[in-house]
Amino acid sequence: MTRWTGLVEELMRERGPRLVAYAALLVGRDGDAEDLVHDALVKVFSRPRRLSTVGEAEAYVRSTMPSIVIDRARSAASRRRARDRAFERPREAPDLDAGLDVRRALRGLSPRVQVCVVLRFFDDLTVPQIAQRLGIAEGTVKRYLHDAVAQLAPLLDVTADWDEEPRTVEVVAALERGR
Amino acid sequence: MREMNDVLRDGFEAHASALGAAGVDPGLGSGAARAAHRRRTRRAIGSGLGAAAVVGAVGVAAFAVGGDPAAPPAAVPAATSDAADCAALPYVAPNAAALGDAPYAFRAYVDLRADAVHPGVVVVLPDGTWSRLEPDAEGRYLYALDGQVYIVSWPREETGLDDMAMVVDHSTDGSAGGGDWDGVNPVVADYAWTVDIPADVPDGIDTALLSSTLRTGIGLGGLGYLGTSVPAGATTEAVVTTASGTTTTPMGEGSAMPPAADDTAVESVALRVSGLPGGGTFSIVAHHDLAGILDVACVDPAAEVAPDMSLTAGWEPGGGPAVEPSGSSPAPSVSLAE
Numbered sequence: 001m002t003r004w005t006g007l008v009e010e011l012m013r014e015r016g017p018r019l020v021a022y023a024a025l026l027v028g029r030d031g032d033a034e035d036l037v038h039d040a041l042v043k044v045f046s047r048p049r050r051l052s053t054v055g056e057a058e059a060y061v062r063s064t065m066p067s068i069v070i071d072r073a074r075s076a077a078s079r080r081r082a083r084d085r086a087f088e089r090p091r092e093a094p095d096l097d098a099g100l101d102v103r104r105a106l107r108g109l110s111p112r113v114q115v116c117v118v119l120r121f122f123d124d125l126t127v128p129q130i131a132q133r134l135g136i137a138e139g140t141v142k143r144y145l146h147d148a149v150a151q152l153a154p155l156l157d158v159t160a161d162w163d164e165e166p167r168t169v170e171v172v173a174a175l176e177r178g179r
Numbered sequence: 180m181r182e183m184n185d186v187l188r189d190g191f192e193a194h195a196s197a198l199g200a201a202g203v204d205p206g207l208g209s210g211a212a213r214a215a216h217r218r219r220t221r222r223a224i225g226s227g228l229g230a231a232a233v234v235g236a237v238g239v240a241a242f243a244v245g246g247d248p249a250a251p252p253a254a255v256p257a258a259t260s261d262a263a264d265c266a267a268l269p270y271v272a273p274n275a276a277a278l279g280d281a282p283y284a285f286r287a288y289v290d291l292r293a294d295a296v297h298p299g300v301v302v303v304l305p306d307g308t309w310s311r312l313e314p315d316a317e318g319r320y321l322y323a324l325d326g327q328v329y330i331v332s333w334p335r336e337e338t339g340l341d342d343m344a345m346v347v348d349h350s351t352d353g354s355a356g357g358g359d360w361d362g363v364n365p366v367v368a369d370y371a372w373t374v375d376i377p378a379d380v381p382d383g384i385d386t387a388l389l390s391s392t393l394r395t396g397i398g399l400g401g402l403g404y405l406g407t408s409v410p411a412g413a414t415t416e417a418v419v420t421t422a423s424g425t426t427t428t429p430m431g432e433g434s435a436m437p438p439a440a441d442d443t444a445v446e447s448v449a450l451r452v453s454g455l456p457g458g459g460t461f462s463i464v465a466h467h468d469l470a471g472i473l474d475v476a477c478v479d480p481a482a483e484v485a486p487d488m489s490l491t492a493g494w495e496p497g498g499g500p501a502v503e504p505s506g507s508s509p510a511p512s513v514s515l516a517e
Contacts, residue, residue: 005212012208017198021191030198034207041211048343098197102190121183122191149183159180 004045007057011041015058021099022062025118026069028107030096040064066115070134105155109148112136116144117152121162265365265477269297272478273348274471275305277399279374279390279463282351284324287331290344290362297362300332302486309478310486323490327351348400350391356400370471372397375464381455383410389450389463396436396448397465403433409452418449418462427451 012019016037023033023040040061044051051057106114112134119125119133120141127145131138145162153160265271273286288301300320303309312320312331320332329349346366347357360366374393376386388408394401396417409415415430417437421444428437436448449464 004215008208008212008215012203012205016203016207017195020198020203021195024194025187025191034204038207038211038214041208042214045212045215048345096194096197096201099190099192099194102186103194117183118187122187124184152183156183156186157180158183158186162183 004048004051007051007054008041008045011054011057011061014054019058019061022118022122023065024103025106025122026065026115027111028103028114036065036068037061039068043068066119066133069111069115072111102156105152108151108155113144113148116141117148120145265475268478268480269363269365270301270303270309270478271365271367271475272303272307272309273305274369274372276471277369277372277374277394277397277465278305279376279393279465280386281390281394281401282387284327284329284349284351285322286366287322287347287349287357288344288360289320289332289347290360291332292344292362295344295362302331303478307476307478307482308484309482310484312486313488315488315491321491321494322486325351328491328494329355350401352391352402354402365475365477367472367475369397369399370475371467371469372399373466373468373471375466377461377463381410381452381459381461383413383456384408384452384461386463389415389452392430392436393448393450393463393465396438397467401435403435404430404450406432410456412456413452413454416451416453418447418451419445420447420449421445 019037019040020030020033023036024030027033027036043064044057044061049060051060106117109117115134116130119130120127125133127138127141131141134141149158149160149162152158270288273283283305285302285304288297288303290298291300292298300312300314301309302312302322304324310322312322314320319330322329322331331347331349344360344362345357346360347355349355374390376390380386385405385408388402388405391401392404392408395403396419404415417428417430419426419428419437423444426437430436430450436450445467447464447466449462451460451462453460455461
């Protein structure tokens with residue numbers, strides 16, 4: 001077993017559920033989420049990378065998922081491959097109930113909007129960061145998020161108010177500057 | 180009323196816990212690992228890229244043939260004693276005869292291991308011109324050729340390159356493909372192939388794209404088939420000829436050439452375009468001759484050309500200083516050692 005295949009095995013054993021759960025936020029269904037995790041694993045481990053810990057690998061695999069979802073939305077061929085694999089599954093297992101209301105609400109959004117919502121409200125990225133990550137205009141991201149929140153708020157019983165920037169505080173080394 | 184962030188995170192945690200209790204498909208990771216392994220194999224430039232052993236006087240070298248990792252190695256003639264001598268400087272130039280019209284730029288040998296026999300990053304052009312690259316202030320190995328700047332090694336993204344040796348073929352269209360290398364033995368598998376492009380090319384045929392696709396059928400890496408490389412209404416087939424017969428496979432959009440059942444038995448691999456306006460067909464053919472491996476020339480150690488680092492200084496993706504096309508490539512007059 002090579003070092004990277006061992007890391008894949010360890011990653012799925014230790015973090016598989018979290019990867020699938022994150023993917024499910026992006027695509028809405030458990031079966032599709034497993035396909036997305038599969039594609040992300042292939043994308044990450046098809047090239048040599050310095051990933052020495054499970055935590056690094058999990059972060060890297062997760063970071064590739066949004067772009068895969070966007071690419072699928074853009075690429076008919078890619079969608080066809082995902083669909084073909086869906087047909088290959090012997091029987092569609094029902095989605096788990098836990099957190100299902102959230103996933104059901106999210107999958108009512110278009111793929112791009114759904115990705116924007118997850119990056120903003122789960123990953124705490126800023127609007128400019130999302131725009132840069134997905135290669136779309138900041139204005140487009142804002143519009144997606146405003147429309148999405150308006151749609152999701154009554155379904156999930158959440159406030160329709162939201163900040164464009166995450167509620168985080170940048171820690172500055174004041175002592176260092178004061179010297 | 181709750182915040183969106185809290186609802187998403189609660190939903191995620193509940194779902195992850197339930198998945199942990201129910202169990203994730205155990206085949207998910209192993210299936211992905213197999214797919215990643217296939218991609219790594221296909222990305223290898225030559226059939227025996229990772230293990231092309233040069234044993235000189237013994238006369239036979241075993242190398243992996245790609246595809247099924249469980250398949251036994253095939254036996255092929257080894258490189259000549261001349262090629263074995265390349266071990267003193269293992270940077271064999273890519274075989275220009277196997278390029279066809281592919282938009283090929285250069286081959287890069289990357290071995291950043293601290294204990295490597297030949298540490299560093301070296302680029303070799305098809306004419307044998309070669310240069311050793313030095314990292315810039317950011318640790319990047321950049322190379323300018325004919326007005327384009329290529330990222331040969333970028334530690335921030337290709338971080339695995341400092342603990343393994345690789346050979347990567349770069350194309351002028353920005354694509355690149357490569358694979359593992361032992362850092363010592365010359366890469367010679369592409370010398371078993373010669374690509375022929377007919378002189379008369381019908382209108383609407385893009386021999387550059389077709390050549391790139393054809394190279395995927397001979398283990399040298401390239402782009403998948405694009406329908407835009409032939410005229411509207413035309414169809415393209417992959418034609419693989421062995422001693423026992425010929426097989427044809429229709430080429431679909433984005434597909435690579437079909438793998439041969441036995442690489443050593445292949446006599447030729449071709450792309451045949453039919454349904455051309457006015458009738459007729461057009462083919463480009465890669466001929467296979469393992470004896471070609473016996474005719475590998477080493478680069479001349481004295482023929483090293485210093486790259487012009489000023490062309491890449493301060494360069495950034497999508498920006499950076501403009502690179503003048505003239506004078507950006509090393510002098511092409513360097514000869515290959517016999």
